[in-house]
Structure formats: C-alpha cells, structure tokens
Amino acid sequence: MRDESDHLANPGLGAPKPQGDEQAFRKPPPLHGRESHIRIFEGEPDPNAKLYGKTQISADGALPREEHGPSAVLKALDPFWTRGIIPGTSNGPEKPADSQV
Amino acid sequence: MTQSTASDYSEMINAVGKCPIDLGEVDLFGAGQQEHWPESYKILHEESPVQRIPGEGSTPDTDGFVITKYQDIYDIVRDPQTFPQPGFAGADGGGTAGMSTEDGEPSALADAMALNTLRPNLELHKAHRIELTDPWVGATGAPRHRPMVTKFVDQLIDNWIDKGEEIEFVEDFAAPLPQLVMTTILGWPLEDIDILRKWGQAQVRRFVYGKGHRNIMSDEEELENARDLGEFMEYVQEQVTRKRRDPQEDMTSFLTQVTYKAMNRKLTDNEVIGVLFGMHIGGLETTQYAIAAEAELLAQNPELWRELKADRSKIRFFAEEGMRIHAPTQGLSTRMAAKDVEIRGVPIPKGSILHLRYGAANLDAEEFNCPAEVDLTRPNTGRHMTFSQGIRVCPGAGISRLEQNIAWERLVDRLETIELAPGKNDFRHQPGIMLGLWELHLQFTKATG
Numbered sequence: 001m002r003d004e005s006d007h008l009a010n011p012g013l014g015a016p017k018p019q020g021d022e023q024a025f026r027k028p029p030p031l032h033g034r035e036s037h038i039r040i041f042e043g044e045p046d047p048n049a050k051l052y053g054k055t056q057i058s059a060d061g062a063l064p065r066e067e068h069g070p071s072a073v074l075k076a077l078d079p080f081w082t083r084g085i086i087p088g089t090s091n092g093p094e095k096p097a098d099s100q101v
Numbered sequence: 102m103t104q105s106t107a108s109d110y111s112e113m114i115n116a117v118g119k120c121p122i123d124l125g126e127v128d129l130f131g132a133g134q135q136e137h138w139p140e141s142y143k144i145l146h147e148e149s150p151v152q153r154i155p156g157e158g159s160t161p162d163t164d165g166f167v168i169t170k171y172q173d174i175y176d177i178v179r180d181p182q183t184f185p186q187p188g189f190a191g192a193d194g195g196g197t198a199g200m201s202t203e204d205g206e207p208s209a210l211a212d213a214m215a216l217n218t219l220r221p222n223l224e225l226h227k228a229h230r231i232e233l234t235d236p237w238v239g240a241t242g243a244p245r246h247r248p249m250v251t252k253f254v255d256q257l258i259d260n261w262i263d264k265g266e267e268i269e270f271v272e273d274f275a276a277p278l279p280q281l282v283m284t285t286i287l288g289w290p291l292e293d294i295d296i297l298r299k300w301g302q303a304q305v306r307r308f309v310y311g312k313g314h315r316n317i318m319s320d321e322e323e324l325e326n327a328r329d330l331g332e333f334m335e336y337v338q339e340q341v342t343r344k345r346r347d348p349q350e351d352m353t354s355f356l357t358q359v360t361y362k363a364m365n366r367k368l369t370d371n372e373v374i375g376v377l378f379g380m381h382i383g384g385l386e387t388t389q390y391a392i393a394a395e396a397e398l399l400a401q402n403p404e405l406w407r408e409l410k411a412d413r414s415k416i417r418f419f420a421e422e423g424m425r426i427h428a429p430t431q432g433l434s435t436r437m438a439a440k441d442v443e444i445r446g447v448p449i450p451k452g453s454i455l456h457l458r459y460g461a462a463n464l465d466a467e468e469f470n471c472p473a474e475v476d477l478t479r480p481n482t483g484r485h486m487t488f489s490q491g492i493r494v495c496p497g498a499g500i501s502r503l504e505q506n507i508a509w510e511r512l513v514d515r516l517e518t519i520e521l522a523p524g525k526n527d528f529r530h531q532p533g534i535m536l537g538l539w540e541l542h543l544q545f546t547k548a549t550g
Contacts, residue, residue, distance in 0.1 A: 025443075028176040034467075038176050039443040040183050 110310050113532045124148045129167065129432070129458070130313050135530045138431060139473065142461035145169045151447040154314060154456070159187055159437055163452045165314050166444075167432070169461035171468035171486065173444055177436055177457060178491040181223055184436040186493070187454060219361070219372055226492055228363030233376055234496040237286055237352040238384065243499030246286065250504055253281045254511045262515060262547055267522050270541040274508075275392040282504055283384035287377060288351020289340055297381075300336070303329035304382040309533035314434045314456040316534065337374050337381075345370075353377060380497065387429040388501045390537040391487075392508055394427035395420065397528070398475060400521045400543055405475060409513050416513065418477040420505040425485035426473065431460035432534050435493075459486040460536065517546040 028036040118133025119126065120140055127141045127149075128134055134141065145152060150170045157165035168174055177184045219233070220226040236242040257277060261268050268274070280298055284291055306326050307316040318326065340353055348354035356373040360366065368376075399406045399419075409416055436455040443449065463485045464472040470479075488495035495501070512519075522542035531537045 028180060031172050031175055034172060036176050037170070037173055037445045040180075041441040041443070 110532075113310060116532070127152075130534075132532070135431075135532060135536065138460060138536070139464060142169055142458070142464050145458075145461065146465060146467075151444045151449075153447070157313060157315060158453045160452065163450065163454070165434065165454045165456055166447070166449055167314065167456045167458055168444065169458045169465070170445070171462040171465040174457050174459065174462045174486055175490065177455060178486075178489050178493065181492055183438070183440055183442065184455065185439050186435055187437045219364075219368070219375065223492060225363055228361075229376075230496055232361055232363060233356065233359070234380070235499075237355070238380065238497040238500040240499040243503045246282070246500065246503060247507065249285055250278075250282055250507045251511065253278060253285075254507050255515075257281075258511060258515055262545075266546065267542065267544050270396050270543045271389070271393050271538060272540070275389045275396065275541075278392065278504060278508060279385050279388040279501075282500065283381060286352050286384075286500070287340075287380060288344060288349055288353045293336075296336075298385075300329060300333035301381060301385045303333065304378075305386050305535065308430075308535050309531050309537075311533065314432070314534070315454070316434075334374065334378070337377050338370065341370050341373050341377070352380065383495065383497045384500065386535065386537060388504050390429035390535060391420075391424050391427070391501065391505055393538045393541050394429075394536070395423035395505065395509065396519065396543065397521075397538065397541055398423055398426070400519050400541075402475065403518070403520070406513075406519065408477070409509065413510060413513065415477050416509045417502075417506055418479075418482050419475070420502065420509065421482045421485065422475045422477065422479070423505075424487040425463045425469070425482070426475065427536055428460040428463050428485070428487040429535055429537065430487070431536050432456050432458040457486075457489075459489060462486040515548050517548045519543050519545045 023041055025039040025041045027040070028038055030036060113132060116132030118131055118135075118137055120137045121127045121134075121144060124144055127144050129138065129141055145167070146169055150168070150173065152167040152169075154165035154167065156162075168177065220229045230239065257274050261273050276298075277294075280294055280301070281291065284294060284297060289297065303326050306322070307318050310322065311318050341357060344351070344354040345357045348358050353373070356368055356376055359368065361368055399409075405419070409419055434454050434456040436457060438449050438451055438453045438455065441449070441451050449455075463469070466472050468484075469481070470476075476482075488498040488501075520543065522544050525542035526540075528541075529539055531539060
C-alpha cells in the first residue's frame with residue numbers, strides 16, 4: 001500500500017514552478033468532444049535543448065565504423081530493453097573480458 | 102513463460118493478493134495483485150486517475166506517476182515531444198534524460214546508445230517502421246504470412262485433436278504458435294525453437310519478475326539474465342553472418358541486404374541485431390497471452406463461441422475485444438515528462454516517469470461502455486490501447502492480429518465446442534506487468550464433416 005496522503009505534493013528537486021492561470025500552457029485537442037485534462041507548460045525555449053539526436057546518415061552509403069563484441073551489440077539496442085544489462089557501468093552487473101565500453 | 106528459472110521466484114508466483122476495496126488498498130505492483138487489476142482500475146479511475154509513486158522517477162529525486170484514464174494516455178502517446186521515451190535523444194532538455202548514472206551525471210553510454218540505434222529521433226523512428234519492420238510484421242506486410250501462419254495453426258491442432266478431448270491450451274497451442282511464426286519470419290532454424298523460447302523468456306524476465314513500475318531486478322537476477330541474453334546475442338550474430346553470406350526470403354536476410362533510405366546506407370551487424378532483438382521480444386509472449394485470454398473468454402461463454410461459429414466475420418471483432426479486455430501488456434514506464442505538465446490537476450514536474458496503464462485505459466467506462474463485457478458491435482472496437490497508439494504503436498501489431506485471427510478461424514472450423522476442464526483451472530496469472538495465464542485446461546469436441 002502506498003502513502004498517498006500528500007498526493008498532490010511533490011518533494012522532488014524537479015518540482016514545478018507555481019502554475020496559476022497566469023502561466024502559459026497549451027492543451028492537447030479534445031477527444032470525441034471531451035476537453036483534454038492535460039496542461040503543458042512550455043516555459044522559455046531552452047537553446048541547448050536537443051530535439052534530435054545524432055545520426056549516422058551517410059553521404060556516400062558507407063557503413064559507419066562498428067565496434068564488435070557483446071557490449072557493442074548492447075549499444076545498438078533500444079535502451080529500454082537493456083536497462084541493467086550494460087556491462088561495466090552502474091547499470092550492469094559486471095564487465096566481461098571483451099567489453100569495449 | 103514457464104515457471105522454471107535458476108532464481109527462486111516461488112514466493113512471487115504463489116503470492117495471493119487481497120482484492121482492494123478502497124484507494125488505500127490499491128497497489129498495482131503488489132504481490133498477487135495481478136488477479137485484482139480490474140477492481141483496482143475501477144477505484145483508480147474514480148478516485149486517483151493520476152497516482153504518484155514517490156521517488157520512482159528518472160532519478161531518485163523525481164517521481165513516477167501511474168496514468169489510467171484512456172483520454173490521458175491517448176494524449177500522451179500522441180505527443181512524443183512532450184512525453185518522449187526515457188533515454189532517447191529525442192527527449193529534449195537533455196538527451197540523456199532518464200539514463201543518468203547514480204551520481205546524477207548524464208550517462209555517456211546513453212548517448213552512445215542513442216547514437217547507434219536506428220531511431221534516435223522521431224523522423225527516423227517513422228522511417229524505421231516504414232522501411233524496416235512494416236514489410237514483415239506491420240499491417241502492410243503481415244498479410245502475406247497468412248499461408249505460413251495457417252499451416253502452423255493446423256499443425257498444432259493436428260498434434261492433439263485426435264488424441265483425446267482435453268488439452269493444456271497454453272503449452273499445446275498459444276505458446277508454440279507465435280514462436281513458430283516469428284522464428285520462420287526471422288529465417289532462423291526451427292530446430293532451435295526450444296533454446297529460442299528460453300532466450301525469449303530471458304528477454305521478458307524483467308517484466309515478469311522485476312519489481313515495481315520500473316521492473317527492477319536484483320544484481321543477481323541481472324547477472325543471470327545477462328548471461329542468457331549474451332548467449333542469445335551471440336546466436337543472433339551467427340544468424341546475421343550466415344544471412345549476409347547466403348540471403349534467403351526472410352527478415353534477417355532482408356535487414357542484412359537492404360539500403361536504409363533514411364540513412365542512405367546499409368545496416369551494420371549491430372543495427373540488424375538491434376532490430377531482430379526487438380522483433381523477438383515483441384513477437385512471442387504478448388501474442389501467446391492474447392490467444393490464451395481469448396480462449397478463456399470463449400470457454401466461459403458458449404453463446405459467444407456459437408456466435409463465432411455462425412459468422413466467421415465476427416472473429417476479428419472478437420480478437421479486438423479479447424485484446425481490449427485482457428491486454429497482454431498492462432502497463433509500461435516508457436514515457437517521461439520532458440516539460441512541466443499537469444494532468445487532472447496533478448502537477449507532474451519535468452523528469453518524472455509516466456507509467457501508462459494500457460490495461461486500465463481499455464477498461465475505462467468513459468471510453469468503452471460496460472467495459473468488462475465482450476461486445477462485438479462496439480463502434481470503437483479497434484481503438485483500444487493494447488498496442489499503444491501514435492508514432493510508437495507496436496510495430497508487430499499486424500502479425501499479432503493475423504495470428505489471433507487465423508487461430509480462431511481454424512479452431513472454430515475444426516472444433517465443435519470448447520469449455521473449461523472441470524476442477525483443473527485456477528486462472529492464475531504470472532506476476533509483473535504482463536497479463537499472462539500460466540495454464541488453461543480445456544475440454545473440446547471435434548467438429549464433424
């Protein structure tokens with residue numbers, strides 16, 4: 001059973017700024033005529049925000065340099081599936097001999 | 102998933118949870134609570150549709166939030182900029198959000214993974230689906246597997262239809278079908294089925310035996326799982342090497358040969374393995390759980406069975422209703438808030454992890470009237486959240502739907518009746534965030550003519 005007595009409070013460091021009606025927000029569009037219950041506080045645009053990650057798009061069709069071994073394969077996987085099995089990091093249990101991480 | 106693993110999970114497996122009667126007793130992740138999720142969802146919908154889990158966000162100083170209402174989940178999955186996947190570079194405000202190390206420093210490894218994955222941003226996520234997976238397991242590519250799936254369905258039925266009048270449906274049908282289908286699509290040897298099943302179970306182990314909404318396993322469990330997955334990755338590497346050398350008509354060969362237009366190049370071995378890893382994990386247990394749950398519904402409802410026998414065109418609506426009522430993946434913590442947001446008046450700070458409870462959304466009475474009832478005439482039958490929605494909708498939805506439809510087309514054709522075997526079923530489900538029957542004992546009579 002969880003303590004929900006302070007349900008709306010949030011003690012985390014990431015606690016949001018006060019959000020009154022005066023703060024700008026946007027809402028998703030209605031669904032079947034029902035107003036959305038979500039308010040998104042955009043805030044000031046972060047100039048350092050990384051909207052897109054780096055890619056390995058090639059101009060000449062060449063393959064990127066590729067590491068080999070289990071740890072290199074792990075890096076190619078969706079990180080969602082690899083939580084806890086990244087060798088040699090605080091996420092993983094051990095560093096195998098052939099690790100290149 | 103079988104119950105045999107090196108780790109001792111007997112306590113989790115045998116736990117009996119108390120059915121909650123009020124919000125104070127609701128704990129979706131408590132031992133044995135999987136048997137009471139529908140009751141818990143009803144309470145959460147009415148009293149706490151956005152439930153905070155203190156300290157379980159992307160870092161120890163942030164929180165997790167369980168989201169259960171259909172409309173809220175709908176809005177979240179359709180706004181990947183505001184609610185990205187933790188750890189993806191697309192999560193703005195810091196490309197490594199959700200993947201920080203314990204001391205709070207962003208993980209260079211997370212950047213490396215985002216760099217190496219073929220889907221580091223939304224644009225490439227879409228291209229990945231259209232170019233790489235849709236032609237094999239998506240809505241456009243899956244239908245060409247109809248003859249192959251039908252063949253395996255009939256083979257499995259042949260194995261038991263003349264040997265008696267009772268089967269354990271999970272082991273005799275629901276589990277082997279998706280394994281046979283996915284192994285064939287991937288182009289891997291069918292004689293490897295047994296070991297592939299073991300590795301498939303390792304892939305989903307954290308979602309069954311992991312603790313809490315983040316599916317956390319102990320160091321010992323992680324080590325055991327990493328060993329199994331390491332073996333699996335070596336196996337997949339062997340298959341990739343073999344297919345590069347001698348390509349055939351299968352998905353592994355395709356991935357080794359294709360020029361990925363979005364990147365204007367072919368895929369590296371590791372990238373191919375990454376895609377195959379996802380296909381294997383997604384294509385097995387979820388479809389197994391769906392087919393088993395649908396069998397339970399039909400065995401408990403003879404009128405529904407007769408309705409399908411009388412009109413095969415209703416099977417596809419039945420499969421959708423089965424998936425809606427018993428979603429195989431009940432919830433996932435695969436979204437985070439990249440901005441400060443508020444949902445139903447609950448402030449959710451940037452960095453929080455959102456646990457989207459798809460199974461609860463499917464039972465939201467505000468979206469689906471009488472949600473616990475199978476209704477083949479629902480106007481919104483296919484709008485359930487079982488495959489999620491939006492840009493990250495399940496890439497294998499097409500093949501899963503195909504398998505379920507063909508399974509019931511052939512079972513309805515070849516069996517006259519199915520019913521529960523008296524005294525043999527306890528209807529228990531495995532722990533975790535998946536809804537999977539351990540076993541289902543059915544009696545059947547063979548169709549004549």
